[in-house]
Amino acid sequence: MLAGTEDLEILEKQGNQLFPIFLKLENFNTLLVGAGNVGLEKLEAMLANSPHAAITIVADRVLESVNSLADNFPQLQIHQRVFQSSDLDNKELVVLATDNHELHKEIHKLCKEKGILLNVADTPELCDFYLGSIVKKGNLKIAISTNGKSPTIAKRIKEVLNDNIPSEIDESLENINKLRNTLSGDFTEKVKKLNEITAGLVTKDETKGYITPKKLSFIIWSIVVVFCAILFVTLYERDPEFNTFINNVNPEFYKFLAAGFVFAMIDGAIGMSYGVTTTTFSLSMGIPPASASTGVHISEILSNGIAGWMHYKMGNVNKKLFKLLVVAGIIGAVTGAYLLSSLEHYSHYTKPIISVYTFSLGVLILRKAFLAQQRAKKKIKTKKITKIKPLGFFGGFIDAVGGGGWGTIVLSSLIAGGRHARFSLGSVKLSRFFIALMSSLTFITMLDNLHWYVVSGLVLGSAIASPIAAKVSNKISAKSIMVAVGVIVILASSKNIIGFILSFFRS
Known part of the structure; x- marks a missing residue:
């Protein structure tokens, strides 16, 4: 409670004295004077928050974008002419967005006489209220004000809040x-x-099923150790090539070591494409599709486990989204791995099919590289994707059959479908660990010859690259990397497809 003059003086020294309110703009008659770039910005801000607002626009020059908005919002009225004092009749709010300072002063005087609230772009001393930066997440709305000091700072704070408050x-x-x-x-x-009830939002009760990052780390490392032990003990006796590899390293091992390193660096930079690049390279080296996919998935177990744990530790995992993805993804991945392994003897037929798939992914990566910036500039909004289980199953199945595509398909679909990028990435990375694990176990069970120089080369190469990739990724343009990856994948896949066509006609 304010006690007197001293309290008032203290409040005045505290800076921003604006009183924040949220208006039901559809209940007001609003006038916008000016329809240039600034006027368009003000109009879009009002309509984005109050799409039913009744706004009259008066301007001697009207941008085509403003006319286009009128096509979608029939309650807008546009008068292309100079301002007249009669335009203020029956108006309760006025926004000025012209470059005529003298006109602004004249309208300000008229509004004071009529008791109309006024906002003047870039002229705080003439304003009765400000149009602040707005963060909107469904029913949650946060208005940001810098007391007219710096709209740029307000916009930056808006970007931070938009990125860190999940749509969920x-x-x-x-x-x-x-x-x-x-x-x-x-x-x-x-x-x-x-x-x-809401205390749980800020205080996590670890006794009620909450898995801490430390527990998750223990689970992941335990799974990896048990997997490696079973793999080594079982295959040393069963797989002749594995026994040979232990005693004599195949020179091809070093090529896959380098490939694993390079492709893991690329994946660290753009968050996807390790599977498709590695599979494309393996196929071009003569490795059958099932063995190529096996090498990809075994090499991804540890790297995705670590990445998933880090995202979980940083709070980047949406637990509900993760559960939906991992169950459906595992079912799809095991199904795909079983099918591909069963067709290993027909690799001369499945190889061109997989090459067509990797070719299409290369085109998709190129398309994403060139459309990402356009979508950002146009601020294209999409309806949030809700069919997570079908997406997870399809992504897991195609990933196992094609040797990659989980990130390219699932992560891209989630983000394009309106899901928060950071939480989508964390959930996809953590679920990828379990999907790669189950795919690998299925391949190992089904296949007799796994080309261990491929598997070991990719595992070691990707492991070496993992701690380096994050640092290097910040120094290279993601768009440049995606374009390069898309071109390389398309060329290598085309080589495999053309080779199959030529061999078919020769036979």
Whole structure:
């Protein structure tokens, strides 16, 4: 409670004295004077937050983009002419966005006489209110004000909040609202009960099934150690080539060592394409599709386990999304691995089919490289994807059959479908560990000859690259890497396809 003059003086020294409110803009008659670039920005801001707002636009020059908005928002009225004092009749809010400072002063005087609230672009001293930067996540809306000092700072803070507040927060709001409607008692009791429930959002109870990063690290390393032990003991007796590899290193091993290093560096830079690049390279070296996919998945077990653990530790994993992806992805991956292994004896037929698949992924990577910036500039909004299980199954199946594509297909679909990029990446990386593990176990069980110089080369190469990739990735343009990867994959896949066609006609 304010006690007197001293308290008032203290508040005045604290800086921003604006009183924040949220207006139901559809209940007001609003006038926008100016329809150039600044006017368009103001108009888009108002419509983005209040799509039913009734806005009258007066300007002697109207951008085509403003006319296009009027096609989608029929309640907008556009008058292409100079401002008239009668334009203020029945108006309750006015926004000025012209480059005519004298006109702004004149309208400011008229608004004061009529008791109309006024906002003037880039002229804080004439404003009764500001249009601040807005962060919107469903029903959650946060307005940011710098007291008119720096709109740029407000925009930067908006970007930070947009990137770090997940879209899934709206689901939490909906659930809390449903719970609130079921509570009985007076207001105090309802608040107390909601405080008890929402305390879990900031304090995690590890006794109620919450897996800590330390526990997850132990689980991942235990799985890896057990997997390696079983692999070594079982195959030393069963696979003649494995026994030979232990005693005599195949010179081809070093080529796959280098390939594993390079492709893991690329994957670290853009978050995808390790599988497709490695598979394309393996096929071009004469490795059958099932063995190529085996090498990819075994080499990905440890790297994705570490990456998934790091994302989990940093809070980048959406647990609900992870569960949906990992179950469906494992089923799809095991199914795909079983099918491909069963067709290993027909590799001369499956190899060109897989090459066509990797060719299409190369085209997809190129397309993503050139469309990413366009989508960002146009601020294209898409409806959030909800069919996670079918996506996980399809991604796991295609990844096992084609030797890669989990990141390219699943991660791309999640982000393009409106999912938060950071939480999508973390969930995809962690689920990839379990999918690679189950695919590898299926391949090992089904195949007699795994080309161990391929597997070991890729495992060691990718392991060496993992700690280096993150540092190097910040120094290279992601777009340049994606273009290079797309071109290389397309050329190598084309070589395999053309080779099959030539051999077919010769026979």
